[in-house]
Amino acid sequence: MNTPVITRFAPSPTGAMHLGNARTALFNWLLARAAGGRFVLRLEDTDQERSTPELAEALLDDLRWLGLEWDAGPRAEDEHGPYAQSERGGVYAGYYEKLEEAGKAYPCYCTSEELEAVRRAQRARGEPPRYPGRCRNLTAEDRARLEGEGRKATLRFRVESGEIAFDDLVRGRQTFHGEEIGDFIIRRSDGTPSFFFVNAVDDALMGVSRVLRGEDHLTNTPRQLLILEELGLPAPTYGHINLMVGDDGAPLSKRNGSRSVAELREAGYFPEAVSNYLARLGHHMEEGDLLALDDLAAQFNAGGLSRSPAKFDVEQLDHWNKEAVHHAEPERLWPWVAPALETAVPEEVRQAWVAAVQPNLERPADAEQWARACFGAVENSADAVAEIAGADPALWQGAETALEEHGTDFAAALESIKQSTGLKGKKLFKPLRAALTGRTAGPELGPLLPLMGVERALARIRAAKNGG
Ligand SMILES: Nc1ncnc2c1ncn2[C@@H]1O[C@H](COP(=O)(O)OP(=O)(O)OP(=O)(O)O)[C@@H](O)[C@H]1O
Numbered sequence: 018m019n020t021p022v023i024t025r026f027a028p029s030p031t032g033a034m035h036l037g038n039a040r041t042a043l044f045n046w047l048l049a050r051a052a053g054g055r056f057v058l059r060l061e062d063t064d065q066e067r068s069t070p071e072l073a074e075a076l077l078d079d080l081r082w083l084g085l086e087w088d089a090g091p092r093a094e095d096e097h098g099p100y101a102q103s104e105r106g107g108v109y110a111g112y113y114e115k116l117e118e119a120g121k122a123y124p125c126y127c128t129s130e131e132l133e134a135v136r137r138a139q140r141a142r143g144e145p146p147r148y149p150g151r152c153r154n155l156t157a158e159d160r161a162r163l164e165g166e167g168r169k170a171t172l173r174f175r176v177e178s179g180e181i182a183f184d185d186l187v188r189g190r191q192t193f194h195g196e197e198i199g200d201f202i203i204r205r206s207d208g209t210p211s212f213f214f215v216n217a218v219d220d221a222l223m224g225v226s227r228v229l230r231g232e233d234h235l236t237n238t239p240r241q242l243l244i245l246e247e248l249g250l251p252a253p254t255y256g257h258i259n260l261m262v263g264d265d266g267a268p269l270s271k272r273n274g275s276r277s278v279a280e281l282r283e284a285g286y287f288p289e290a291v292s293n294y295l296a297r298l299g300h301h302m303e304e305g306d307l308l309a310l311d312d313l314a315a316q317f318n319a320g321g322l323s324r325s326p327a328k329f330d331v332e333q334l335d336h337w338n339k340e341a342v343h344h345a346e347p348e349r350l351w352p353w354v355a356p357a358l359e360t361a362v363p364e365e366v367r368q369a370w371v372a373a374v375q376p377n378l379e380r381p382a383d384a385e386q387w388a389r390a391c392f393g394a395v396e397n398s399a400d401a402v403a404e405i406a407g408a409d410p411a412l413w414q415g416a417e418t419a420l421e422e423h424g425t426d427f428a429a430a431l432e433s434i435k436q437s438t439g440l441k442g443k444k445l446f447k448p449l450r451a452a453l454t455g456r457t458a459g460p461e462l463g464p465l466l467p468l469m470g471v472e473r474a475l476a477r478i479r480a481a482k483n484g485g
Pocket residue numbers: 027028029030031032036037038040041229230231232233234259260261262268269270271272273
């Protein structure tokens with residue numbers, strides 16, 4: 018029987034979502050969409066010191082901005098919810114009981130200081146740190162005595178020796194050994210559940226069948242498989258993707274304040290630039306054009322994900338942003354550039370103006386020089402000054418007459434200049450552009466001329482005629 022493909026993203030709202038998190042969320046979304054499945058969002062907000070409702074809200078905003086809407090999760094609750102772990106306290110008690118009754122979990126009274134001393138000794142002997150099993154076989158009397166000392170117990174899962182193997186969607190067959198893992202904590206002494214436990218149980222209860230997550234979780238997987246098997250709950254198929262690293266080679270992390278999705282949004286990146294960049298990072302795609310999310314999904318192949326670390330490359334991101342800006346509907350561009358403008362753009366021509374300058378925009382701030390060229394005072398760039406100075410003087414007379422005669426009909430004005438001066442090609446266009454816009458390269462002059470208006474254009478041509 019084919020299980021439905023239900024993927025999930027399960028972040029902790031303990032900091033701003035960074036690009037590594039976003040890539041993991043995106044891949045889960047793509048995997049679900051590619052298979053006609055469902056994408057679930059679960060907030061792992063049990064870290065009471067670091068999780069806040071504001072960070073959770075910001076995380077939802079970031080996902081929505083990226084277009085990664087969830088089929089079930091916070092604000093989209095269904096019968097498998099609630100989807101915030103902080104609201105699921107009552108869900109887990111029965112599962113702990115079941116494990117204890119089966120003898121698969123036991124209370125452990127070791128203090129963190131005692132455990133640290135054991136780990137130190139193990140390291141000194143060159144052994145990997147592992148729980149030594151001190152509370153594994155306590156009698157009822159032992160437990161009563163330790164509780165009498167005021168010790169609070171954690172609950173440990175009993176790991177037997179033997180092989181634990183699974184097929185990873187990205188990394189192929191993975192094999193671990195019980196004796197390397199040791200008994201691990203599934204409930205802390207303050208009663209809160211450990212990551213291994215809630216993460217595994219919640220996936221099962223929420224019907225999650227595929228999990229793509231960072232390879233930082235690879236060694237958690239055998240533990241989670243043991244828990245699920247013991248509880249008789251279905252295990253998802255896991256895929257551990259490479260971590261995204263920064264220039265220093267260290268994985269992006271909320272803890273070190275890595276480049277956040279919110280920062281990119283504020284800096285003027287488009288969501289489709291971020292998704293197109295991330296979808297191709299360590300994941301080969303045939304299609305080199307900017308794709309909508311559904312088209313990215315159609316090309317997604319979890320088996321084609323690279324295992325080597327994925328380095329953040331701002332140039333690649335900028336490339337995709339340029340693509341996104343150039344493909345964007347002009348209605349989206351005005352709100353994007355407006356905050357960066359100092360020069361006022363008349364309301365009735367905003368759409369036309371932004372469409373005219375669109376091919377020359379990469380960032381919102383790039384728009385200001387073209388707003389000035391059309392509606393404000395232009396300061397000529399150094400190469401524009403040189404271009405104007407080197408032009409055939411006949412050009413200015415020809416241009417003045419042409420504008421007086423044809424107004425803002427650029428094609429007609431151009432024809433008239435060609436006729437009257439005999440100039441063409443670079444000798445005509447470059448100085449003309451330099452005089453009109455103050456730059457030697459830029460948007461097509463045809464659509465710009467009606468926007469700047471004939472009076473402004475004439476004034477600039479006359480200024481050029483008079484020596485710039
Ligand atoms: N640098 C990274 N590259 C790719 N995926 C990552 C990276 N860091 C975290 N993830 C993945 O993002 C998902 C959400 O993880 P989580 O919310 O714990 O983020 P985190 O950045 O690891 O947080 P923290 O820094 O607090 O540990 C997990 O699947 C995790 O594996």
